[in-house]
Amino acid sequence: MKKRFFIANWKMQKTFNESIAFAQKHAHGLTQLATHENNQIVLCPSFPALYSMRNMLNETNIAIGAQNVSRHPSGAYTGQVCAQSLKEAGCTYCIIGHSESRKYQKETTVDIEHKCKELIKQHITPIICIGESKLAFESGQTYQVLSEQLQPILETIATANHDIPCYLIAYEPIWAIGSGVIPEKAYIKDVFAWLHQQCSNNSDTPFHLLYGGSVNHENASAILSINYINGLLIGGASLTFDSFNAIINQK
Ligand code: PGA
Numbered sequence: 001m002k003k004r005f006f007i008a009n010w011k012m013q014k015t016f017n018e019s020i021a022f023a024q025k026h027a028h029g030l031t032q033l034a035t036h037e038n039n040q041i042v043l044c045p046s047f048p049a050l051y052s053m054r055n056m057l058n059e060t061n062i063a064i065g066a067q068n069v070s071r072h073p074s075g076a077y078t079g080q081v082c083a084q085s086l087k088e089a090g091c092t093y094c095i096i097g098h099s100e101s102r103k104y105q106k107e108t109t110v111d112i113e114h115k116c117k118e119l120i121k122q123h124i125t126p127i128i129c130i131g132e133s134k135l136a137f138e139s140g141q142t143y144q145v146l147s148e149q150l151q152p153i154l155e156t157i158a159t160a161n162h163d164i165p166c167y168l169i170a171y172e173p174i175w176a177i178g179s180g181v182i183p184e185k186a187y188i189k190d191v192f193a194w195l196h197q198q199c200s201n202n203s204d205t206p207f208h209l210l211y212g213g214s215v216n217h218e219n220a221s222a223i224l225s226i227n228y229i230n231g232l233l234i235g236g237a238s239l240t241f242d243s244f245n246a247i248i249n250q251k
């Protein structure tokens with residue numbers, strides 16, 4: 001059975017107290033979810049909760065991920081968090097290139113390449129988000145946009161001097177995030193066949209492809225049945241244990 005990743009991207013939707021309360025209240029349920037050897041569950045709270053959640057879930061197979069990282073290793077960068085700190089706090093995964101970070105922090109592909117390098121240096125598995133806007137989708141430019149976002153990252157990974165167990169590419173059409181709308185199955189299928197080919201041609205580093213954008217327990221099973229999709233990046237539906245659980249245990 002193929003390995004499946006379930007990444008909970010909590011964005012800025014839970015405070016420190018709420019994140020800790022979630023981990024406390026659902027420790028048993030989360031542990032149960034993570035016992036299936038093919039499931040890798042990664043919880044991504046905001047920065048302050050990373051270390052405490054790691055400690056609380058230490059005995060489980062649940063991994064903790066950050067939602068972003070600085071492109072710099074250290075220095076006078078007020079407000080930023082470096083990859084080494086994430087590593088020391090117990091993170092083994094980190095999301096980069098999320099469309100919300102590209103938009104609100106004005107992150108460029110060059111920034112994301114640097115972030116990827118920093119994570120690789122610390123042996124943190126990068127979860128690299130890519131996706132096209134509604135306009136690009138409607139004007140048939142999906143592959144051009146995805147290529148521009150993906151190629152520099154693939155090059156970074158191919159030329160990295162450090163090993164990572166794998167990297168994850170999360171395809172998240174921007175127009176599907178938080179909108180309740182997901183692309184047609186045939187469209188998703190084509191995108192993932194293309195992504196698989198791009199990544200396979202790149203390097204020997206193992207990779208896994210994830211879909212994100214309005215995933216819920218009703219559509220998860222159909223999405224996961226698509227060739228080359230190895231997991232889901234889940235925003236809104238990861239915020240309650242019941243909906244997250246329902247996605248992972250979909251029929
Ligand atoms: P959503 O968010 O599941 O709420 O659409 C996904 C994401 O932004 O990663």
